[in-house]
Amino acid sequence: MRAAHTVAQVRAAEAPLLEGLPPGALMQRAVHGLLSHAVRRLGRRVYGSRVVVLAGGGDNGGDALWTGARLAARGARVDVLAPGGTHPESTAALIAAGGRLHRVAAPGVAAPGDVPAETAEDNSGTLPDELVATLLTRADLVLDGLLGIGGRPGLRGAYARLAELAPPERTIAVDVPSGVDADTGAAPGTAVRAALTVTFGTYKRGLLLGDGAAHTGELALVPIGLDLPTPDLVALDDTDVAALLPEPGPADSKYTRGVLGLVGGSDRYPGAAVLATGGALRGGAGYLRVVAEARAAEHVRGAHPETxxxxxxxxxxEAMLAAGRVQAWAFGPGVVPDAAARRLLDALIGTDVPLLLDAGALDPFAEAFAAGFPAEPGAAAGRDVLARRGAPVVLTPHEGEFARLTATALGWDAAETRRELADDRLGTARRAAAALGATLLLKGNRTLIVDQDGAARVNTTGTPWLGSAGTGDVLTGLTGSLLAAGLGALDAASVAAYLHGMAGQLAPRPLSAADLPATLPAAIAHVLAGAAG
Incomplete structure (x- = not known):
């Protein structure tokens, strides 16, 4: 399990170490780890390699400069590009090892005046933009130490120009890519794109979220001895998922393994029920009851005779509930969000088992939440009804559905919600889950799973190829099956998102939603193999 913390938590954990250790000792722990990754990226051919350090004035710049000094001492040519002041001790070490320090500015802008003249090899003026571009183009390795975890998202001036010129495939970001918000993952405007980010002490939330994840590349953690609190965000790995996967025992039957009731499909969208059924059959539940209108039911029988x-x-x-006893319900794929869907929703809210709502069930849920559910006469608010159920509700919107859901159910402004998702996806999802009293699976390039108490997980598997019609239906069936098999809401949604993303990675290209159910066994085998080895 990868644990991520906020900047404030990291600062608080660093404080006692900075007080108790000799000056610079904590930085050297970080440098030792960064150096090993830099050498590995250079293929252990350090001598004669070309390394460029993008150095700001903070500790991240110091980490990058100390690493540059070590590489220069081993025979690399190291050039430092500095838009402003640099860390004094590490700058002196780099110059002593034979490195070169260059002042840079955005094209047409006067040179900064705060690069220490006594440490610069040539401080007669700003390095021309074309030479800056040449250094970065020819570099075997670039170390991004422009800004640290306290930097604001988005770069300007010479900082933005260096980020634009740095070759992503040969760039290592130090702790966090410059221009990415370390807490939220927001990266408006220009930010460094890295092939690898080497982060220290703990994962920073912004490295796992939204745009930040796209800028981070591969992610490596260097322990530096921090005593950290409970993580603010976690990401499951193969071992975690393998431990949570339901596995039948010798005394189990199709009933004891869990029964899922899946309500989906319509005459307009019959295929959605087929896709959701395919996902449900791979989720661990032993028995699947599908409730559907006639045309969708015919499609499901033809594709999945075991249901x-x-x-x-x-x-x-009444007919839906008479289908039989279940351990969880999943409702919504292929459902038309009309008055008929609202009647089904009200009945399902009145049950005492976990309930997953997706797609066509989300708009009726939002309307019912705002108006009150008939299942609980006299309830003051929708959240009270959910609290009285005694079993969780899981909502699985994509961003557009999330904006509509929160606008109708909570009165949020939809346009403002979209902006808030871009600025702070996790914070916005947390507020919604708390206000709704539900577990929220917010789909996206990094799917978030957040429960009403604020516990949060981010899914790190997947591929852009999953952005196609019907893939969410498979995820609904898979999640519902895991709920029926006995997993809690947060675990079921997290495991389903992980396996769904892994199946997407293993599926043929270009993939269609129909590929995913058949690929899920390979995804599960991949996870089990990863956990074992």
């Missing part, structure tokens, strides 16, 4: 299918008329809640 037990109940045909209902639109909105017939």
């Amino acid at each position: 037990v299918v109940t045909v209902i008329e639109p909105g017939d809640a």
Whole structure:
């Protein structure tokens, strides 16, 4: 499990070490780890290699400069590009090892005046932009130490120019890519894109979230001895998922392994029920009851004869519940969000088992949440109804559905919500989960799973190829099956997102949603092998 912390938590954990250790000792711990990754990236051919250090004035710049000094001492040509002041001790060490320090400015801008003249090899003027570009183009390795975890997102001036010129495939970011918000992952404007980010002490939230994840590349952690609190965000790995996967025992039957009730499909969208059924059959539950309108039911029977299918008329809640006892319900794929769907929703809210709502169930849920559920006469608010259920509700929107859901259910401004998602995806999801009293699986390039108490997980598997119609239906079925098999809401949603993303990575290219159910066994085998080895 990868644990991520906020900048404030990291600062607080660093404080006692900075007080108790000799000056610079904590930085040298970071430098030792960074150096090993730099040497590995150079293929252990340090002598004669070309290394460029992008150095700001903070500790990240110091880490990069000390690493540059070590590489220069081993025979690398090391050039430092500094838009402003640099860390004094590490700058002196780099110059003593034969490195070169250059002042840089954005094209057409006067040179900064705060690079120490006594440490610069040539401080007669700003290095021309074309020479800056040449150094970066020819570099075998670039170390990005422009800004640290306290830097603001988005770069300007010479900082932005260096980020634009740095070759992503040969750049290592120090602790966090410059221009990425270390807490939120926001990266408006220009930010460094790295092939590898070497982070110290703990993962920073912004390295796992949103745009920050896209700028981070591969992620490596260097322990430096921090005593950290409970993580603010976690990402599961193979070992975690393998430990959570339901595994039948010798005394289990199809009933004891869990029964899922899946309500989906319609005459308009019959295929969604087929896709959701495919995901559900791979989630660990032993028995699947599918409740669908006639056309969708026919499609499910043809594709998955192992399912037990109940045909209902639109909105017939009594017939739906009469399909049989289940350990969880999943409702929404292929459902038309109309008055008939609302009747089914009200009935499902009144049950006492975990309930997953997706796609066509989300708009009726939002309307019912705002108006109150008939299942709880006299309830003051939708959140009170959910709290009284005694079993969790899981909501699985993508960003557009999330904006509509929160606008209708909570009165949020949809346009402002989209901006807040871009600025602080995790914070916005946390506020919504708390206000709704539900577990939220917010789909995206880094899917977030957040429960009503604020516990949060980010999924790190997946591929852009999953951005196609129907893949979410498979995820709904898979998550519902894991709920029925006995996993809690946070675990079921997290494991499902992980396996769904892994299946996407293993599926043929270009993939379609129909590829995913058949690929899920390979994804599970991959996870189990990773956990074992």
